[in-house]
């Protein structure tokens with residue numbers, strides 16, 4: 001199992017070099033707010049700890065996880081951030097909503113990031129139950145919000161690094 005006993009917040013390989021002067025959007029789903037609120041606090045804390053100015057963290061909320069890709073798209077269109085983090089929590093229920101929502105959000109984030117070339121980070125928990133979600137939103141398995149924040153910074157770093165390299169003699 002992918003993250004059994006793994007604390008998501010101790011994210012190895014996060015060679016964060018410079019998060020100064022980054023503008024990062026965060027779109028958070030209101031569904032399962034107890035969980036998504038913790039993800040959001042984790043993401044903000046990590047971005048600030050890495051040097052992102054509070055005024056450069058652009059916060060928006062959408063009703064549910066299904067709306068995250070469109071919320072991210074609106075944000076990109078209007079504010080052109082360096083990256084957008086999508087935070088949500090989809091919990092398995094008795095209907096097939098879970099599959100439809102999870103796949104749509106994952107595909108939506110990926111498609112948007114490739115279309116715009118702006119990193120759109122998938123910070124969405126997809127769990128069997130509420131307890132599993134709590135464990136991954138500041139519990140024993142860390143906080144996926146932290147992980148999403150590191151991922152955003154890493155991707156912006158990579159883009160900036162390659163942009164600098166472009167045009168330099170090899």
Ligand code: DLZ
Pocket residue numbers: 029031032063064065066067088089090091092093097101
């Ligand atoms: C409808 C619904 C259900 C059943 N479950 C969740 C969930 O676990 N997590 C979540 O973020 N949103 C859920 N939603 C709401 C949908 O994401 C969406 O907001 C509605 O279907 C309206 O498009």
